[in-house]
Amino acid sequence: MTIEEIQGKVKNFLVEELEIDEDRISGDARLKEDMGIDSLEVVDVVVMVDQEFGFKMKPEDFKQLHTMNEFCDFIASRIA
Helix, strand or coil: HCCCCHHHHHHHHHHHHHCCHHHHHCCCCCCCCCCCCCCHHHHHHHHHHHHHHCCCHHHHHHCCCEEEEHHHHHHHHHCC
């Protein structure tokens, strides 16, 4: 899976499930500050990663990531 495919799946999830405005999602957008992903939504993100990408992500892993690019790179490193 390419990084572009990963970004597309993540972006689709953020827009459809978390109802984040598509204009707020970019590679350097900060997950918490710019996109407003809160601690409750982290659980949804972790479940989405398991369903879409086939590996278990811990909420602690997500908390170490700051931007959309970091998040997608983390996913890519786990499925490579």
